[in-house]
Amino acid sequence: MGGIQVKKKLTRKVIWMFAIGQLGWSTLSAIVTNWVISFYEPNEEMLAAGQTVFLPQGRVILGLVTILGGIYALGRLFDAVTDPWIANLSDKSKNPKGRRLPFMRKAAIPLAIATVLIYWTPINGTSPxxxxxxxxxMLLFYLFMTVYCTPYNALIAELSGTQAELTAISTAISFTFxxxxxxxxACPFIWGALTPALGRVMAIRVTFVILAVFALVCLLVPTFTIREKDFVDVKPVEGNAFSSLSKTFANREFRIFVCSDICYWVAITMFQSGLTFFVTSLMKLPETMNTVFYIGMTLLSVCLYAFVGKLTKRFAKKSLIIFAFVEFSIVYLITALSQGQAGTNSGMGFGIAVMVLAAPAMAILGILPQTVVADIAKSDEAATGENHDGMFFAARTFAMKLGQSLAAILFTSLATIGRANGTGYRIAAVSSTVLCLLAAVLMKLYNEKKVxxxxxxx
Incomplete structure (x- = not known):
């Protein structure tokens, strides 16, 4: 039998020290998720700006998948083994300093280094x-991301003793995420300032180094400022990874949530990965407007955080998440229909509409999904007497990475269709619309009352 008992009461300071860790890994994740496709599969506008082509272009793998898409596919096979393995090691850990924080501390430095090295190719030109x-x-990046994020996410459930604390933690980490x-x-603003002196490629690399150093400090903050055993009475579980994983997926509500979550991550990642292309190729706006629109969405969504907290007291989490999925589907459809004329601001209206309409959905989906996983994990412990928080959150992390990889495979393949007129980008945006609606339908099946x-x- 396993289990946890919360000991000390959480303070606001501890919650924010914990949340700073998410600021670190979300920054590193953004460096890869947002820019790896445009760096290695640039469009005409980026080539004209001085971007070097490092990888053979086009659907060179069986005529269906790009090299980058193939790398993402291999990465998910890799994750299928490493994610449950790391989760099980963390759940079973008998480290006197805790089950979670020691893993996070060991993963921080190699995670930051791997992020930078993804962009630091050995040959300055096109080469296999x-x-x-x-x-x-990228395999190393995802491995160390798992070693950090799986224990980190497990602590969300383990540190919170009440729904109020769970909501407070989720709100804080959503803000830092x-x-x-x-x-x-914001990277284009940084490398734009550095490009005249360093050239585009080196300016991008230096920008990523700067952000990676900042992220590394953030990753280490919770590992040095929080004493895990002050807040959680650790009782490691027994059993191997396969046994623990099978028990996790024996939970019907979790299976439904994961299926919905995968659809969401495919949709949101295609949108995030494609935003720079949507802005430059469809709306015909400068590359820096990509940053303006995203930061605008961010600020608007943050302003809505307190409102989302109030809504959770009146409406079921399930209903709010479904609403957010539908709203995002509308945003993606607007993106698919967007257009503009080079040298003018005629596409600006589409960008502003996307920015404003996406904010409420970002606020809801930034806070509530992880609280749903924590609810499921705690309800499963109440029903079985065994604590598998690490495995539940590892499965959610795997769903996120699977969704991101499927999105990369789809987007990089679709982007090659009618690249000159942006046909592939429009198909990708429509695909995101359909996937978000499917996520809403699946979430409708989730039995929140039972949990x-x-x-x-x-």
Whole structure:
């Protein structure tokens, strides 16, 4: 039998020290998710700005998938093994300093280094060797991201003793997640200032080094400022990774949530990865407007955080999440229909509409999904007497990375269709619309009342 008992009461300071860790990994994640496609599969506007082509272009793998898409596919096979393995090691850990923070501390430095090296290819030109380099570095990136994020996310459930504390933690980490993502989107302003002196490629690399150093400091903050055993009475579980994973997916509500979550991550990642292309190729606006729109979404969504907290007291989390999925589907449809004329601001209206309409959905989906996973994990413990928080959040992390990889495979393949007129980008945006609607339909099947009844909070 396993289990946890919260010991000390959480303070606001501890919550924010914990949330700073998410600022670190979300910044690193944004560096990869937002820019790896445009760096290695640039469009005409980026080539004209001085971008070098490092990888063979087009659907060169079986005529269906790009090299980058193939790397993402391999990465998910890799994750299918490493994610449950790391989760099980963390759940079973008997480290006197805790089950979670020691893993996070060890992963921080290699995670930051791997992020930078993804963009530091050995050959300054087009070569399959660069493809091998990128593949190895991305596999290392996802491995160390798992070693950090799986224990980190497990602490969300373990540190919170009440729904109020769970909401407070989720709100704080949502804020730092969005801020980290915004920092990633701000990269063009930094490398734009450095480009005259360094050239575009080196300016991009130096920008990523600067952000990676900042992210590394953030990753280490919770590992040095929080004593895990002050807040959680650790009782490691027994059993191997396969056994723990099978018990996790035996939970019907979790299976439904994960299926919905995968659809959401495919949709949101295609949108995030494609935003720079949507802005430059469809709306015909400068590349820096990509940053302006995303930061605008971020600030608007942050302003809505307190409102979302109030809504959770009146409406079921399930209903709010479904609403956000539908709203995002509308945003993606507007993106698919967007257009503009080069040298003018005629596409600006579409960008502003996307920015404003996306903010409420960003606020809701930035806070509530992780609280749903925590609810499911705690209700499962109440029903079985065994604590598998690490495995539940590892499965959610895997769903995120699977969604991101499927999005990369789809987007990089679709982007090759009618690249000159942006046909592939429009197809990608429509695909995101459909996937978000599917996520809403699946979430409708989630039995929130059953979960809350097990928690005694119906």
């Amino acid at each position: 060797v660069n493809g091998v380099w990128v593949m190895v570095m 969005i801020f980290g993502s915004a920092l990633g989107y 809350m009844r097990l928690l005694g909070e119906e």
